[in-house]
Amino acid sequence: ELSGAPSRARIALKVLEGAPAREGAVIVDAAGAEVGVVTSGGFSPTLGHPIAIGFAPPALCAPGRRLGVVVRGRTWPVETTDLPFVPHRYVRRP
Numbered sequence: 001e002l003s004g005a006p007s008r009a010r011i012a013l014k015v016l017e018g019a020p021a022r023e024g025a026v027i028v029d030a031a032g033a034e035v036g037v038v039t040s041g042g043f044s045p046t047l048g049h050p051i052a053i054g055f056a057p058p059a060l061c062a063p064g065r066r067l068g069v070v071v072r073g074r075t076w077p078v079e080t081t082d083l084p085f086v087p088h089r090y091v092r093r094p
Contacts, residue, residue, distance in 0.1 A: 008057060011053070011054050011060065013054065013067070013080060014051055014080075014085075015076060018050075019072065020042050020043050020050035020052070020071075021038045021052040022071070023039060025038040027068070028067065035057060040053050047086065051085050052078070064079065066079055067079075067080065
């Protein structure tokens with residue numbers, strides 16, 4: 001792993017519509033090809049929409065990219081985003 005480029009990276013997803021993606025849901029690209037897997041997900045009351053985290057190829061992890069997740073046999077649109085989902089508001093003093 002240290003000698004080469006990683007084959008997968010952590011990806012943060014904002015579910016644009018539909019059901020929340022849960023552990024084991026498949027992440028697909030625009031063509032419908034399987035590119036990754038969701039490791040955790042659910043509804044975020046703070047943000048008001050479902051979110052998820054998973055693993056996918058590093059090239060697909062840039063914020064703002066449109067992908068899809070398969071939940072109960074149906075593909076729902078998602079958008080990659082930055083972590084943390086909710087920015088912190090505290091100031092760390094030196």
